[in-house]
Every structure is written in structure tokens, then in C-alpha cells.
Amino acid sequence: MNIFIREMRDHRKGFIIWSVVILVFMVMAFVEFEAYYDNPEMAEILDNMPRGMLEAFGMYGANLTTINGYMSIVALYLYIMLGIFAVLLGNNIIGKEERDKTGEFLMSMPIKRYRILISKVAAAVANCFFLTLVAGAGIAISVNRYNPDWENVKYILQLLLATFLIQMIFLSLGLLIAASAKAFKKSSAISVTLVIVTYIISVIQSLSDSVEFLKYFTPFKYYQASEILKNDGFQGIYLVLTLLIVFLALFGVFFVYPRRDMKL
């Protein structure tokens, strides 16, 4: 418990900064929404834009003049931002002990490494969860004045759950990268690259039907907002994949890290 509290405190500052960024983003996104809301002309302009461009920004086939349609686009940015937060957090919470050489202190305490890991993972999950809540709060404040109905609320909750699940994927991968990387600098670069590459894969996959299978390699496709809207929920296969990735990555972390030489 002491390590958990320590980690929560240690990441408080970063968490607050991220919260502010996300809240500001939400407010700005919905200022923009004012121009689209109930405005058929805007929809027409968008319909005439090239498909490739719309796909890249996750806007293809979305009706931006409704709350749900607009949310389906905002969701992508939420996924990317909170995904980066999660992967960096996972990477940092493990890697910092060696980067700052504090591992010499922590690992010489009378505690097994896997218990240290449990506390760290718990603190990281809590941080992701609370950041999802912050994003939810930002959406709630912004959407409120457009009088959302139950369908809107339900969809937003689904997107928030999706955001959290995407965070879990990237968090566990960030943890795994840090636990197995030789040096912290490299591992944080690899972590961010991972988010960007998986995003690019998701764009490529949308643009070309010949690489259909790529959808399994990018979490952004697992919880594509337009699909969630269309299907009114998640697809089982992707939930299974999510669980599998998180489980395997954590298994790797708990296998590798307790056997790792501290590089101090």
C-alpha cells in the first residue's frame, strides 16, 4: 500500500497537467461543434471532401450535425491522447526507478519485486481510470447544453469504456516495453512510436480493403467509434483480443521484471 500511495503522489502533477489538456481539448472541440450542430450545409461540405482525408481523421460516414456523430470523431482524439498517456505512464512507472537510480533504494527494501509491480500496476490503472473520468466530465460539461437524450448518454459511456480499454492495452504494453528494454530513453521512444504506428495502421486499414486483416493489429480498430455506433456496442472478438493482449503483456512484465538486473 505504501508504494501505491507513493506512486499516486508521484504521478499527481503529471495527471493534473494531462487533465487540464484534455478538458481544454473537450471545450475547444465543442466550441467547434456549435458550427456543425443542426447545420445541414456543413454536412454537405463534408460530404464533398475526399474520402481518404475523412478516413484519416475518422470522419468518414459520420454525421457531424448530431451529438453522436460528432462524438464519434472526438472519440478518436480521446483514444490517441489517453493512449499516449497510458503507454507513457506504463513505461515511466517501471522505467523511472532505473532512470533516476532510485531502484537501488526501492529494490533493497524487504519486499519481493512482484509486490512492487502489483502496487505500480494498480497505481497506473487508477491513473488511467481517473483520467477517463476527467474526459467524461469534460464531455458531460460540453454536451449538456445540447440537451442530450439517453441514446447520446449511452453512446458516450460506451466510448469512455472503449477509451479505458484502449488505455489498458497501451498501459500493459508500456509496462512490458519498460520491463524488457535495456535503457529508459529507448523504451519511452518505442512506447510513443507504438501508439503512432498503430494509429497509422488503422488509417491504412480504413483506406484499403486489401489489408482487412490489419484491423487485428491496432487497438484503434477494436473500438472504432463509428462501428460502436452502428453495432450499438462492442464486438466480442475485440474484447477477447483486448483481454488477451493485456494478460499476455502483464504476464511478460511479471515474468521479466523480477529477474531483471537493475541497471544503476
Next chain:
Amino acid sequence: MNIIETHDLTKYYGKSKGIEDVNITVKQGEIYGFIGPNGAGKSTTIRTLLGLIFPTRGSAKIFGKDCIEKGHEVRRSIGYLPSEIFYYDRMKVRDLLNYSASFFEGDYTNRINELSEAMELDLNRKIEDLSYGNKKKVGIVQGLLHKPKLIMLDEPTGGLDPLMQKQFFNLIREENRQGATIFFSSHILSEVQQLCHRVAIIKDGSIIQVEDITTLQKNNYKKIMIKGENLSKRPFDLKGITNLTLDNNTLKFFFKGDINQVKEKLQPYKIEDLLIEDPTLEEIFMHYYE
């Protein structure tokens, strides 16, 4: 009872050797010196014993328990002071010490206050604002606060001024008197001689000698430098003098034996300068084991 016992303890970092076949036994109540030049494998040995890194081969027992398998149990009774102190920068000293104490059963508030007072440590400052020496003091308090039965010190005196160093040695002697075993790594011979009962000498990752401190002192070479006019080598061709050189009116040699002999030989000369000092560790290695 042996507090530390290693069997062919070996650590390779990839292909480069850290330590090889280290066999040492540290008995209860000892102050055991672990001496060797930088990069000889002192920190590697200590870190392996603490489970920070894992041996390539061989094993080690502390308090009779395997230091890897039962590492977390063993570390309950170990206090460790690393050669360089790194803590969470944004924490206050008091919070850091309380955090450290939270890993051990019991209440250590009084002990923290006592030790901090002895080391003149300000508990309300932030770690990042501390000087090197003050960080060292935090390390000392943190390493000793849970009354460890085994205290591992890795080059502990760096950054401490002579007064603090003395205070620290007193603290260590007091812990030892109360039953703690001390494992003291250093590259400074004089401080090991001052404190330790027994000494292991490590070089290039291998233990080359384990000696009682009295034996080491008996074989103590002095490094002597004499500067003056008309000096010549011949009168100094004594037993106990080695590596005699004369260069630029300066006579240099190592000497082991009764220093009065040298004094007599110096009588007829007018000396400008005279320096008698302890040889460096490297020099001891070169001459002590010829």
C-alpha cells in the same frame, strides 16, 4: 555463525566480467573490510548480495538464507548505504525516511530523530535541494533506521567532511558494539585500517587475499620521498627498501621496517623536503604481493 557466505559467486554483464568465483565469509559481529580499486567488483558483489542484480553462477547466503530466493526476508535485517545516493527528488527528507521505515515492521520515528540529530540532518528540506554530502547523511540515516543486523556500506565516506566522517565512524562502531555486523567496502586503505577487523582484497573481480587487519598493518609499506642536494642511492641500499629511484635531486622508495633506520641514514644530508605517506592501493598490490 556466518552472516555472509558466498560460494563461487560470479557475475558477468554480458561478456564483461563483474566478479568471478568470489568466496568470502563474514562472521557475526565483525567489521569486514572489502577493499579494492575502482571497478574491481565491490559494488557488483554488494548488489548481488542485495538481489539488485542476479549472479551468473554461484550462490550466496546471508543469515544462512539464500540471498536471492529469500531476498525479501534477508533484507529485513540489512541496512544498505550505496556509494551514490539517489532518492525521489521531490520528497522531503522526513517523508523519504518515513517511506523507508514503512517497509519495516514497527515505529521508527524516535530512531529517525536520534540519527538525524547525530548526523546534523535537516528533515524538512527537499531531497533535490541537498548537497552531495547531505544526501549521504540521508542515506546513512535511511540505512540505519531499522536497526539492521547487517550493515552494508559501499564507499560510504565520499562527500562527508572529516568531522562528519568521524561522527559516522563512531555511529558504525556503536552499531557494531550493539551486535551489528558491518560489511565495509572502500578503496581507501587508511579508513579500512581504522575501522575493520578483517579485510578482503578484491582486484579485477577476484578476491586475492583475506587478512587480519593486524597482519596487514605489520606488512605496512611506507612511501617515502626525500628531496635534497647531493643525495645518492648507495647509503639507502637497506633491507626493507624497494623501488629505489633517484631523479632530479629527489629520492623515492618504499620502506618496510623500523623507520629509525631511515632516519639515521638521513643524518648527514641537508634535506629540503621529506614526505612519508601510505602507499596507494595500487602500489600495495604491486609490492605487497611480489
